[in-house]
Amino acid sequence: MALSEKLVDLSPFDEGKVYYTNSGSEANDTMVKMLWMLHRRNGQPQRRKIITRWNAYHGVTVVTASMTGKAYNEEFGLPLPGFLHTDCPHYWRYGQDGESEAEFVQRLARNLEELIIKEGPDTIAGMFAEPVQGAGGVIPPAEGYFEAIRPILRKYGIPLIADEVICGFGRTGDMWGSVKYNMEPDAIVASKCITAGYFPMGAIILGKELSDEMIRVSEEAEEFPHGFTAGGNPLGSAIALKSLEVIEDEGLLENVNKVSPRFMERLNKLGEHKYAGEARGVGLMGAVELVADKETKEPLPGDLQVSERIANKALEKGLICRPLGAAIVLGPPFISTEEDIDQIFDILEETMEEVFADVGL
Numbered sequence: 001m002a003l004s005e006k007l008v009d010l011s012p013f014d015e016g017k018v019y020y021t022n023s024g025s026e027a028n029d030t031m032v033k034m035l036w037m038l039h040r041r042n043g044q045p046q047r048r049k050i051i052t053r054w055n056a057y058h059g060v061t062v063v064t065a066s067m068t069g070k071a072y073n074e075e076f077g078l079p080l081p082g083f084l085h086t087d088c089p090h091y092w093r094y095g096q097d098g099e100s101e102a103e104f105v106q107r108l109a110r111n112l113e114e115l116i117i118k119e120g121p122d123t124i125a126g127m128f129a130e131p132v133q134g135a136g137g138v139i140p141p142a143e144g145y146f147e148a149i150r151p152i153l154r155k156y157g158i159p160l161i162a163d164e165v166i167c168g169f170g171r172t173g174d175m176w177g178s179v180k181y182n183m184e185p186d187a188i189v190a191s192k193c194i195t196a197g198y199f200p201m202g203a204i205i206l207g208k209e210l211s212d213e214m215i216r217v218s219e220e221a222e223e224f225p226h227g228f229t230a231g232g233n234p235l236g237s238a239i240a241l242k243s244l245e246v247i248e249d250e251g252l253l254e255n256v257n258k259v260s261p262r263f264m265e266r267l268n269k270l271g272e273h274k275y276a277g278e279a280r281g282v283g284l285m286g287a288v289e290l291v292a293d294k295e296t297k298e299p300l301p302g303d304l305q306v307s308e309r310i311a312n313k314a315l316e317k318g319l320i321c322r323p324l325g326a327a328i329v330l331g332p333p334f335i336s337t338e339e340d341i342d343q344i345f346d347i348l349e350e351t352m353e354e355v356f357a358d359v360g361l
């Protein structure tokens with residue numbers, strides 16, 4: 001109860017309700033069931049399709065792996081039917097020759113509307129999107145992206161759910177990535193930072209409209225027939241309350257904004273390297289994408305496993321970074337100082353030179 005009040009209070013919603021799970025996957029999965037139940041009870045049982053984007057990461061359950069836009073889920077014969085993927089808003093990678101960022105965004109908005117019309121607007125249950133695609137390689141949206149797609153979803157009565165499992169609680173320099181990027185979501189899915197990673201917990205924060213509707217249909221049905229045994233665990237709730245208190249009272253969000261300029265400066269400088277195709281980030285999340293050729297964006301030969309080698313070697317030197325495809329991903333703690341940031345990039349730069357030399361680049 002105290003945690004739910006806190007979460008609604010921190011959220012962009014004036015009023016709302018919270019539902020607890022044990023993970024981000026379970027929270028996204030539960031959100032899909034909520035939408036399916038709502039639409040059925042509202043006389044639209046055909047509204048079942050879920051739209052997400054290529055490169056998105058929403059989890060590992062059967063439904064959330066279907067929502068995830070990654071080729072590896074073909075291993076499982078996923079996605080399930082009815083899980084639709086639209087464009088990834090990564091201008092550097094998917095912008096066409098001569099296309100401006102604004103034109104790129106307009107093209108993606110048109111493609112989304114065409115997909116909705118082709119599938120039938122009244123068959124779409126909702127769209128889920130990460131404010132910044134995290135496991136896709138830290139991909140902030142192209143400028144104006146959410147502003148362009150939001151009216152289209154409203155026009156067809158399609159709820160927008162912000163998957164804030166990575167962005168939530170300060171990672172982007174705002175409490176919510178959805179606020180930073182003007183998503184205006186109908187609900188927020190949170191996990192990871194909710195307990196600072198110290199306890200498995202996920203939460204759905206429904207905005208006023210969806211919570212009113214969920215309460216109404218659950219009363220009609222006598223209950224929302226869904227629940228995890230350990231959902232809302234008191235130990236997890238206590239840890240979450242404490243970690244949110246630390247974020248608020250110890251000025252962690254302020255610190256993210258204080259050191260982020262140094263982080264971005266060093267990241268952008270790394271982006272000038274001849275094997276760096278793009279450096280991108282926001283707040284305290286960033287990635288540098290390695291290429292063989294800056295102009296053509298041709299990737300480095302995959303068999304060299306350069307990003308994996310860099311991550312392994314950096315770990316030996318005490319730096320944890322994550323190789324995601326050809327990208328090296330950084331997500332320093334919210335308590336990092338400018339000295340920590342410098343140390344991170346000093347180690348990374350040194351490691352990269354060693355690895356490039358090792359593989360004969």
Ligand SMILES: *Cc1c(COP(=O)(O)O)cnc(C)c1O
Binds near residue numbers: 057192
């Ligand atoms: C990690 C992640 C999830 C899945 O959370 P789990 O707790 O691993 O199930 C979902 N969405 C996003 C954006 C994530 O980064």
